[in-house]
Amino acid sequence: xxxxxxxxxxxxxxxxxxxxxxxxxxxxxxxxxxxxxxxxxxxxxxxxxxxxxxxxxxxxxxxxxxxxxxxxxxxxxxxxxxxxx
Numbered sequence: 194x195x196x197x198x199x200x201x202x203x204x205x206x207x208x209x210x211x212x213x214x215x216x217x218x219x220x221x222x223x224x225x226x227x228x229x230x231x232x233x234x235x236x237x238x239x240x241x242x243x244x245x246x247x248x249x250x251x252x253x254x255x256x257x258x259x260x261x262x263x264x265x266x267x268x269x270x271x272x273x274x275x276x277x278x
Contacts, residue, residue, distance in 0.1 A: 198231040200257050200270065207261040207270055229268075231257055237271040248277045 194214040201209040203226045210231060213220060222228050236257040237250045252269065261270035 200229045200231050200234060200261075200263075202227040202229065202263045202270075205263045205265065206273075207257055207259055207263065210257075210259060227263070227265075229257075229270075231255055235267075235269045236261060237269060239272060239274065239277055 194216055196212055196214045199211050199213050199215075199222075200207045201211060201222055203223060208223075208226075211220075211222075213222075213228075215228075232255045234257050235252050235254050238253055238256050239248045240251045240253075241247070242249055250271070257270040258272075260273040262273055263270050
């Protein structure tokens, strides 16, 4: 098994990012949590448009982090940060 970063999702919120090989014999994730590989999970993050006029949410793969909100219908995590000024 390959060791990689996993998003730990509880109640549709990313509560932790752990380095894990997916082996539940060595480590058990929290009960009722969802574990997604960070590198392959789409995330909506704020990005400046070009030319620099406004911030918009864009989908990037592998950018999910603690506090992001998980949408189980799309499989996407979205930043919990407010839109930058």
